[in-house]
Amino acid sequence: MYVAVKGGERAIENAHRLLADERRGDRSVPELSLQQISEQLALAVDRVMSEGSLYDRELAALAVKQARGDLIEAIFLLRAFRATLPRLGTSEPVDTGVMRIRRRISATFKDLPGGQVLGPTFDYTHRLLEMADNEPAEPATSEAPAEPMPRVTDLLAADDLIEAAPSGEAPPGDLTREPLTFPAGRDVRLQNLTRGDEGFLLALGYSTQRGFGRTHPFAAEIRLGEVEVEFFAEDLGFAVPLGRITVTECQMVNQFKGSATNPPRFTRGYGLVFGHCERKAMSMALVDRALRARELDEEIKAPAQDEEFVLSHSDNVQATGFVEHLKLPHYVDFQAELGLVRRMRAEFDCERKSDLALREAAE
Amino acid sequence: MNAPAYNFAYLDEQTKRMIRRAILKAIAIPGYQVPFASREMPMPYGWGTGGVQVTAAILGPDDILKVIDQGSDDTTNAVSIRKFFAKTAGVRTTTRTSEASVIQTRHRIPEKALREGQILVFQVPIPEPLRFLEPRETETRRMHALADYGVMHVKLYEDIARHGHIATTYAYPVRVDGRYVMDPSPTPKFDNPKMHDCPALQLFGAGREKRIYAVPPHTRVVSLDFEDHPFERYRHDGTCALCGAADSFLDEVITDDRGGRMFVCSDTDYCEERRAPAARADAREDARG
Numbered sequence: 001m002y003v004a005v006k007g008g009e010r011a012i013e014n015a016h017r018l019l020a021d022e023r024r025g026d027r028s029v030p031e032l033s034l035q036q037i038s039e040q041l042a043l044a045v046d047r048v049m050s051e052g053s054l055y056d057r058e059l060a061a062l063a064v065k066q067a068r069g070d071l072i073e074a075i076f077l078l079r080a081f082r083a084t085l086p087r088l089g090t091s092e093p094v095d096t097g098v099m100r101i102r103r104r105i106s107a108t109f110k111d112l113p114g115g116q117v118l119g120p121t122f123d124y125t126h127r128l129l130e131m132a133d134n135e136p137a138e139p140a141t142s143e144a145p146a147e148p149m150p151r152v153t154d155l156l157a158a159d160d161l162i163e164a165a166p167s168g169e170a171p172p173g174d175l176t177r178e179p180l181t182f183p184a185g186r187d188v189r190l191q192n193l194t195r196g197d198e199g200f201l202l203a204l205g206y207s208t209q210r211g212f213g214r215t216h217p218f219a220a221e222i223r224l225g226e227v228e229v230e231f232f233a234e235d236l237g238f239a240v241p242l243g244r245i246t247v248t249e250c251q252m253v254n255q256f257k258g259s260a261t262n263p264p265r266f267t268r269g270y271g272l273v274f275g276h277c278e279r280k281a282m283s284m285a286l287v288d289r290a291l292r293a294r295e296l297d298e299e300i301k302a303p304a305q306d307e308e309f310v311l312s313h314s315d316n317v318q319a320t321g322f323v324e325h326l327k328l329p330h331y332v333d334f335q336a337e338l339g340l341v342r343r344m345r346a347e348f349d350c351e352r353k354s355d356l357a358l359r360e361a362a363e
Numbered sequence: 364m365n366a367p368a369y370n371f372a373y374l375d376e377q378t379k380r381m382i383r384r385a386i387l388k389a390i391a392i393p394g395y396q397v398p399f400a401s402r403e404m405p406m407p408y409g410w411g412t413g414g415v416q417v418t419a420a421i422l423g424p425d426d427i428l429k430v431i432d433q434g435s436d437d438t439t440n441a442v443s444i445r446k447f448f449a450k451t452a453g454v455r456t457t458t459r460t461s462e463a464s465v466i467q468t469r470h471r472i473p474e475k476a477l478r479e480g481q482i483l484v485f486q487v488p489i490p491e492p493l494r495f496l497e498p499r500e501t502e503t504r505r506m507h508a509l510a511d512y513g514v515m516h517v518k519l520y521e522d523i524a525r526h527g528h529i530a531t532t533y534a535y536p537v538r539v540d541g542r543y544v545m546d547p548s549p550t551p552k553f554d555n556p557k558m559h560d561c562p563a564l565q566l567f568g569a570g571r572e573k574r575i576y577a578v579p580p581h582t583r584v585v586s587l588d589f590e591d592h593p594f595e596r597y598r599h600d601g602t603c604a605l606c607g608a609a610d611s612f613l614d615e616v617i618t619d620d621r622g623g624r625m626f627v628c629s630d631t632d633y634c635e636e637r638r639a640p641a642a643r644a645d646a647r648e649d650a651r652g
Contacts, residue, residue, distance in 0.1 A: 011439060012439055076407065079403035080403045080404060083402035083403040084369060084373070084374070085375075086377060087377070175400075177381075177400045178400050179398035179573040181398065182500060317403060317408065318571045320407065322408055322409040323409075325408070325409025325410060326409075328409070329433050330470070332433050332434060332550075332551050332614065333470060333532070333533040336532035336533045336551040337533075338615065339532065339597055339598075340597070344526060
C-alpha cells in the first residue's frame with residue numbers, strides 16, 4: 001500500500017544527521033574555533049549580535065558556526081536563545097558623547113574638535129583580491145587624543161541650527177515585550193530598525209536617495225567605539241557599571257524646515273547598532289528620517305516613509321520564516337482548491353455542452 | 364558564554380504569564396484578536412510559533428499532548444513539535460484524539476468529536492480575516508471595532524456573481540458569537556461546522572503576527588453566507604481507500620505517473636481507529652492459519 005505521509009520521524013533524524021555532517025564539511029580540514037570566527041569574521045559576528053539584539057560575541061560566533069555562515073539563520077538562533085532569558089531590568093541610557101573612539105568621521109566639517117579619526121575601514125582600500133596571505137604588519141599607534149570629541153549634532157545644536165534632540169523622559173517602549181501598534185512612537189521605530197534586516201534597510205535608505213521620499217541627508221557624523229553600560233541598582237542607590245560594549249552611531253543631518261513662527265533648522269535621522277555595522281547604522285538613520293514624514297508634515301508617497309510597510313517587513317527572522325513556510329505541506333488546503341477547480345471545470349464543460357446542443361438545434 | 368538552561372515547556376514563567384493573560388482576554392472576548400508580545404521560538408515563523416507558544420503557556424505536567432499537521436500525526440512538522448514538547452516539558456504524547464488533553468493542529472480539526480476539557484490549539488499564519496481585502500492593520504482594527512464587515516460580504520457576493528458560488532475553500536470566515544468576524548486558520552471549510560457549539564476550548568495563536576484569539580466552549584460560530592446562497596461544506600465525493608470512511612475529509616494521493624490516484628483520510632488517527640478492528644481480525648486469522 002502506498003502511504004506517502006509515513007516515515008516523518010526517521011526522515012527528520014536522518015536529515016539532521018546529514019546536516020550536521022555537511023556543517024562539519026571535509027573532516028580532513030581542521031574545525032573552526034569560536035575564537036577564529038569571533039576574531040577573523042568579526043563583522044559577521046557584529047551583524048548577528050546587532051540584528052539578534054543580544055550582545056555576546058561568543059554566542060554570536062557559535063550561532064554563525066552552527067548556521068554554516070548563514071547570517072539570518074544565526075540571527076534567528078541568537079534571538080531564540082535571547083527570548084528565553086529573564087528580563088532583570090533596564091540599563092541607564094548609554095552616552096555616546098563620551099565614547100572611547102576608534103573611528104570618527106564627519107562628512108559635513110573638514111575639521112572639528114577631536115579631529116577626524118579614520119580607524120579600521122574598507123572605505124579607501126582597493127578592492128583587489130589578495131592571493132598572498134602575508135602576515136599583516138603591526139598597526140601604527142599614537143597617543144589617545146586628550147581632548148573630548150563632542151558630537152557634531154551637539155555643535156550644531158549649540159548654534160540652534162538643528163532641531164533639539166528629543167528628551168528621553170518617558171521609559172522607551174520595547175517591542176520584544178509589547179506587540180507593535182500603529183502609529184508607533186519613534187522609540188519603538190528605532191528599536192524595530194536596529195533589529196531590522198541590513199539589506200532591507202539598505203535598499204530603503206537607498207530608495208530615499210533616489211527620490212522615493214527624498215530627505216537631503218548629510219552624514220554629520222559616524223562614530224565607532226566602546227561605551228560603558230551602567231545599571232541603576234535600587235539597593236545601592238547609584239548606577240553600577242556592567243561593562244563596555246562596542247557600538248556604531250550615525251547621525252544624519254537632513255533637510256531644514258521652518259515656518260512663520262519657527263526659524264529654519266536642520267532635522268535629524270538617527271542610527272545606532274551593536275558592534276561595527278556602519279552600512280546598517282547609516283541606512284537606519286536614513287530610514288528613521290524618512291519615517292518622520294508625518295511628524296514633520298511632509299507628503300507621504302514613498303515606501304520608506306510608510307511606517308506600517310517598513311516596520312511590518314523589516315524583521316528578517318519573521319520574513320524568512322513566512323517565506324520559507326511555503327515548504328511545509330499544504331495538502332488539505334490544496335485539496336480543497338483542487339475540489340473547487342474540478343467543480344468549476346465540470347460546470348464550465350456542462351454549460352458549453354448545452355450551448356453547443358442549443359446551437360446545433362438552432363441550425 | 365551563558366550555558367543555555369531551559370524552563371519547563373521551554374518558555375520562562377514571565378512569558379507564560381503574559382501569554383496566559385492574552386489567552387484569558389481572548390476567551391473573554393470570543394473571536395477578538397488580542398495582541399501579545401510573541402517571542403522568537405526555536406522553530407521558524409510560519410512553522411507554528413503561535414500555536415507552540417500557546418501550547419507552552421497552557422501545558423501542565425499531567426497533560427497528554429497530540430500534534431497534527433494536515434490532520435496527520437506523522438507529518439514532519441507535527442513530529443518535530445511533538446518531540447519539542449516531549450523533550451522540553453517531558454509530557455506524555457499520543458496520536459489518539461480521544462486520549463489527548465491538548466491538541467495542537469495545523470490546518471485541520473480532528474474528525475472525532477472533541478469533548479469537554481480538551482483544548483484545541485490552532486497554528487495561525489494570518490489571523491486577520493480582512494487582511495486580503497484591506498492590507499492595513501490600522502484600518503482593519505477600526506473595521507472590527509465598528510463591526511464594519513461590509514467588504515467581506517461584498518467579496519463573497521462578488522464570488523457568487525462571478526462563479527455562481529462562493530470561491531473560498533479554506534480559511535473560510537466565520538462570525539463568532541454574533542460579533543467578531545474571525546479567520547478559522549487555513550482549515551478546509553469542511554471543518555467549519557465543527558467549531559460551532561464545540562464542547563472543547565479552541566485557542567488560536569499567530570506568532571509572527573503576534574495575535575491570540577479564542578472560541579470558548581459552546582460558542583455560536585457561523586460561517587458567513589447569504590440566505591439564497593447558504594454555506595456549503597465541501598468534501599470530495601468518495602470513500603477512503605484504507606478504511607472506507609464516507610464522511611471524512613480526504614487527501615488525494617497520486618500513485619503513479621499514468622493518472623493513478625487514490626483518496627485516503629487526512630485524519631490519520633480517525634483512519635487507523637476505523638481500521639483497528641479489521642486489523643485485529645486479520646491478526647486472529649494469521650494466528651489460526
